[in-house]
Amino acid sequence: MNMKSQDKNLVEIQAQWVTVRGRIRQKIGDAQFKSWIKVLVFEDYDDHKVTLSVSSNFIRTRIIEQYLDIIKSYWLVENLKINDIQIVVSKKDSNKDSKKNLESTQKNEAKISNKDQDVFGSISSDLDSRFTFTNFIVGKPNELAFAAARRVSEAKDVPFNPLFLYGGVGLGKTHLMHAIAHEIKKRNPLRRVIYMSAEKFMYHFIKALRFKNTVAFKEQFRNVDVLMIDDVQFISGKDSTQEEFFHTFNALIDQNKQLIISADKSPQDLEGIEERMRSRLGWGLVADIHPLNYELRLGILQAKSEKLTAKISENILEFLAHKITTNVRELEGALNRLSAFSSLIGSEINLDMVQDLLKDLLKSSQKKVNIEEIQKKVSQHFNIKMSDMSSARRSRTVARPRQVAMYLSKNLTSRSLPEIGRRFGNRDHTTVIHAVRKVEELRNKDASFDEDVQLLIRMLES
Ligand code: ADP
Ligand code: MG
Numbered sequence: 504m505n506m507k508s509q510d511k512n513l514v515e516i517q518a519q520w521v522t523v524r525g526r527i528r529q530k531i532g533d534a535q536f537k538s539w540i541k542v543l544v545f546e547d548y549d550d551h552k553v554t555l556s557v558s559s560n561f562i563r564t565r566i567i568e569q570y571l572d573i574i575k576s577y578w579l580v581e582n583l584k585i586n587d588i589q590i591v592v593s594k595k596d597s598n599k600d601s602k603k604n605l606e607s608t609q610k611n612e613a614k615i616s617n618k619d620q621d622v623f624g625s626i627s628s629d630l631d632s633r634f635t636f637t638n639f640i641v642g643k644p645n646e647l648a649f650a651a652a653r654r655v656s657e658a659k660d661v662p663f664n665p666l667f668l669y670g671g672v673g674l675g676k677t678h679l680m681h682a683i684a685h686e687i688k689k690r691n692p693l694r695r696v697i698y699m700s701a702e703k704f705m706y707h708f709i710k711a712l713r714f715k716n717t718v719a720f721k722e723q724f725r726n727v728d729v730l731m732i733d734d735v736q737f738i739s740g741k742d743s744t745q746e747e748f749f750h751t752f753n754a755l756i757d758q759n760k761q762l763i764i765s766a767d768k769s770p771q772d773l774e775g776i777e778e779r780m781r782s783r784l785g786w787g788l789v790a791d792i793h794p795l796n797y798e799l800r801l802g803i804l805q806a807k808s809e810k811l812t813a814k815i816s817e818n819i820l821e822f823l824a825h826k827i828t829t830n831v832r833e834l835e836g837a838l839n840r841l842s843a844f845s846s847l848i849g850s851e852i853n854l855d856m857v858q859d860l861l862k863d864l865l866k867s868s869q870k871k872v873n874i875e876e877i878q879k880k881v882s883q884h885f886n887i888k889m890s891d892m893s894s895a896r897r898s899r900t901v902a903r904p905r906q907v908a909m910y911l912s913k914n915l916t917s918r919s920l921p922e923i924g925r926r927f928g929n930r931d932h933t934t935v936i937h938a939v940r941k942v943e944e945l946r947n948k949d950a951s952f953d954e955d956v957q958l959l960i961r962m963l964e965s
Contacts, residue, residue, distance in 0.1 A: 540566075543590070576843035586835060630685065635686075643798075644796055653686075656682070663788035664787045676734075695726060702734070707720060727755070745777065749779070797825070816851070822854060859920070862918075882904065895928065910956075911960065912926070
């Protein structure tokens, strides 16, 4: 990722925020919206974490208690990658409209450069306090990387230099690096540790070039005890930064300072990196994190679900561990979504809901059916007009078939709840949830109704 695509990312997230606000406004009404949601100002998006700000602690507490779950669940509907939403109290006057943020790149730049200054002053602002060794679940795929990370953080000398961690996205490289930094700081607060993404390194370097203070830039790095650069694959290709990185790297190794590097590939496989650099990166210990196996996936889910307020049953965790095989970030995303949904509806999640909520994540082997087809078949079957699928009429004769069609749309297509709601005459996603539950309930109670639904499913799927 380069700076440009990061900016683009930020704009997308801000656009999502506009959508999310719109949905919440519909849900809670104008008055509540004005008091509690409109006051939230978009501040930042970094490492899958959104930061919003408000002007006082009082407002912050109230929003966290009453609205944070709603914000989370609506946002997760828009973007599964969101890991966390933080609400902070801003020091500035917060009366400004968050829309201004979208436009004012100048302000953004000022903010970024404020942040830059403390990157060197203290690293803590850049570290996620949850990324500790205790919170890291160890299994076969990551045991070598974990052991190496522990060793480096406990050692008084430099056991291997550099420590090179690599593995696919979302497998815990950043987590381990932060954990090393926490542990080193805990053991000796005086040791200077700098953790930085390779992108940030480049950004600082280019800025230093522009402001002609590269000497100071170099000094900063040369005075550290431990330097960690995350995702070095992003350094590849940029000649002058690569050169500078290489010099800094060599100087630190010569002074016996600990270096920890991460990348998505092994040193040999890194593209666009000079040969001398590549071989030097492989000098120390190279530890890879393998794709997760079932046991580790389940272990991670169990550990993470214990920390959630919503209770998620063991059989659902097993189901998720079977179905979501990509990486930890997706496992966490799935859990967060389930937990947000569970607190939104105020009851425990069941397996059907899981399939609904995570349709986009779960590989489905069913034949592809679309909402229109469902609406058509269901109207025919119950002998009502197709237009009644989206009409406002509430009489039982049309409402029940409509609910059945919503239920089938949820179960047979990969459409999200809000999307289904929209296709049924712009109804809210909570109406869809209600329909799904109602139909489930009726299928359990009423055998002939259940037969109807089964028949419809068979017709649609064949
Ligand atoms: P990477 O840097 O390799 O892309 P991250 O370190 O950002 O991946 O991990 C993604 C998410 O998964 C983080 O929230 C992290 O805490 C979590 N995670 C990864 N591996 C583990 C693990 N073994 N135990 C617990 N959480 C993990
Ligand atoms: Mg990472």
